[in-house]
Amino acid sequence: MAPHTAAHARHTAAPAPAPDRRRAWLITALIVTFMVINFADKSVLGLAAVPIMDELNLSNSTYGLISSSFYFLFSLSGLLVGFLSTSLSSRVLLFGMTLLWAVAQLPVLAVASVPTLLAGRILLGAAEGPAASMSMHALYKWFPPERRALPSALQIGGAALGTLIAAPLVTWLIEAYGWRSAYAVLAAVSAIWALVWWQAGHDGPYDHARTGTRTRTGAGKGDGPRLPYRRLLSTGTVLGSIASAFGAAWALSLSHAWLPAYLRTELDMSAESAATTISVISGYGLLLLLAISPVVDALKARGVSSRWSSGAAQSIAVCVAACAMAAFPFIESTGARLILIGLAFGTIAIAVPLHYMTTAEVVPTSQRGAVFGIVAGIGTLPGLVAPFLTGHLIDAGETPAHGYTAAFLTAAAVMLVAGLLALTSIRPERDAHRLGLDHRPAGGAH
Numbered sequence: 001m002a003p004h005t006a007a008h009a010r011h012t013a014a015p016a017p018a019p020d021r022r023r024a025w026l027i028t029a030l031i032v033t034f035m036v037i038n039f040a041d042k043s044v045l046g047l048a049a050v051p052i053m054d055e056l057n058l059s060n061s062t063y064g065l066i067s068s069s070f071y072f073l074f075s076l077s078g079l080l081v082g083f084l085s086t087s088l089s090s091r092v093l094l095f096g097m098t099l100l101w102a103v104a105q106l107p108v109l110a111v112a113s114v115p116t117l118l119a120g121r122i123l124l125g126a127a128e129g130p131a132a133s134m135s136m137h138a139l140y141k142w143f144p145p146e147r148r149a150l151p152s153a154l155q156i157g158g159a160a161l162g163t164l165i166a167a168p169l170v171t172w173l174i175e176a177y178g179w180r181s182a183y184a185v186l187a188a189v190s191a192i193w194a195l196v197w198w199q200a201g202h203d204g205p206y207d208h209a210r211t212g213t214r215t216r217t218g219a220g221k222g223d224g225p226r227l228p229y230r231r232l233l234s235t236g237t238v239l240g241s242i243a244s245a246f247g248a249a250w251a252l253s254l255s256h257a258w259l260p261a262y263l264r265t266e267l268d269m270s271a272e273s274a275a276t277t278i279s280v281i282s283g284y285g286l287l288l289l290l291a292i293s294p295v296v297d298a299l300k301a302r303g304v305s306s307r308w309s310s311g312a313a314q315s316i317a318v319c320v321a322a323c324a325m326a327a328f329p330f331i332e333s334t335g336a337r338l339i340l341i342g343l344a345f346g347t348i349a350i351a352v353p354l355h356y357m358t359t360a361e362v363v364p365t366s367q368r369g370a371v372f373g374i375v376a377g378i379g380t381l382p383g384l385v386a387p388f389l390t391g392h393l394i395d396a397g398e399t400p401a402h403g404y405t406a407a408f409l410t411a412a413a414v415m416l417v418a419g420l421l422a423l424t425s426i427r428p429e430r431d432a433h434r435l436g437l438d439h440r441p442a443g444g445a446h
Contacts (some may be wrong), residue, residue, distance in 0.1 A: 080374015
């Protein structure tokens with residue numbers, strides 16, 4: 001081999017990343033805790049909805065507007081931080097986010113009013129918009145592609161665990177010490193996590209920026225060339241993943257904003273019973289997440305395509321949740337209604353980690369954070385619409401029950417369309433081949 005050729009080979013050859021399993025699982029534990037806090041912050045307004053509405057004399061529409069305000073900057077910040085992730089470390093990004101979470105809880109402690117509730121939720125939404133996608137991006141830096149299913153499920157499981165833990169604890173705080181106490185405790189917890197992360201949350205060996213493996217195009221050798229975002233975002237897999245995220249987010253935003261109030265006002269539950277019900281639903285979602293990851297890994301190990309192992313799973317989950325959402329308002333039996341409510345709001349948990357997995361398969365690693373931010377930004381847009389629309393429908397309905405029914409039927413229709421679009425569009429092998437990211441024959445994309 002000629003000297004200049006050998007030198008070039010040494011420059012472009014990729015040393016295998018050195019795995020550190022102990023550190024990888026420490027990072028996983030921190031990110032799961034991050035998601036627990038994230039979803040506790042999101043849930044606090046919904047869990048305190050009845051006392052806040054009573055104290056401030058809020059209409060359903062006004063409360064819905066406050067709930068939707070969380071998403072005013074949510075998608076935009078997800079997009080912006082997604083692009084920032086190509087130049088800033090995950091350590092810096094997640095540290096900054098959680099400090100803002102703490103600050104966002106403070107205005108309402110000074111003055112409880114509609115303006116301070118709006119200000120706090122808008123700031124919190126801006127700081128939490130990138131949370132799921134950027135924490136997943138940080139997690140992926142510690143695991144190779146073939147070992148990401150379980151960490152991904154645990155990361156999203158932190159969301160279910162957050163609601164499972166937050167519902168009884170936050171409700172207890174609200175009932176024992178007033179709803180403001182919940183805001184104060186969550187501010188303190190967010191600040192403590194930020195300090196711990198700053199000490200321990202370094203980027204992993206699978207971070208494209210740290211491998212030192214660069215080609216003449218500037219991309220990591222294993223990643224292929226950087227591709228135009230227009231090409232990446234127009235693939236059926238990314239569009240289908242966005243549809244899946246959109247359908248799941250509609251139900252998720254209703255769960256945070258209106259499910260506690262619905263259980264208390266329409267099903268006559270006490271605050272404690274409503275919190276227990278929400279915890280059970282979250283527990284069901286968590287079990288699904290933990291069950292689906294080994295199934296996905298096993299199917300892929302047997303050669304089942306990602307279209308069916310992870311694409312169909314997330315699509316069907318959204319469709320099943322949609323059917324349950326459409327059915328439960330018409331069921332008289334309390335037990336059967338609660339089962340359907342659990343299916344409607346718990347089954348969607350599967351869709352969240354899987355739409356990141358399918359997206360990751362058709363995107364170069366160097367562009368993954370940005371595309372994750374775009375998918376999250378568009379996929380979470382229902383949060384801007386669903387809570388306010390629901391409040392409007394409740395106020396406009398002949399009775400609150402009629403308004404809730406109209407809101408749930410609207411959600412079911414959106415979710416069913418989204419799930420079917422995802423089912424027909426997500427084909428990672430085919431799209432990766434077309435983008436030049438996979439060298440298998442195109443026939444294997446089916």
